[in-house]
Amino acid sequence: MPKRSAGLLMYRRVNGRIEVLLAHPGGPFWGKKDLGAWSIPKGEFGPEEDALLAAKREFEEETGVMPEGDFISLGEQKQAGGKLVAAWAIEGDCELSILKSNLFSMEWPPRSGRMMKFPEVDRWAWFGLDEAREKILAGQRVFLERLVEKV
DSSP states (O other): OOOEEEEEEEEEEETTEEEEEEEEEOSTTTTTOOTTTBBOSEEEOOTTSOHHHHHHHHHHHHHSOOOOSOEEEEEEEEOTTSOEEEEEEEEOOOOGGGOOOOEEEEESSTTSOOEEEEESEEEEEEEEHHHHHHHBOGGGHHHHHHHHHHO
């Protein structure tokens, strides 16, 4: 069975256009990557866990903000690595300066035996849909298209 992740795509309306909140992954592998590197806030969940509850939990862990409102299903999408991602959209707004990510540990540099902590997300940004299509991971672009269809 493939690994499963769930996430939320927060969107807002500014001057008649839609903007989406995307997260840039933290850690040394993603530091210099930009185009095609951003993601919806998401994370893995177990087989017994409800996907929407997992998406809400992961959003809060990665932003420090508890999402509230009406959640719109954007369906599931299989990623290039085989992971199945379920996503929901939620209309909302949050000030980027208050967002704070949880940390993860990894051996760095590789094979050094030294564990270092990195933020799961090193920055967030609001993007208009055209720019978001360039920034987001290729396997998640479908969620932007589904958002446009549904709102």
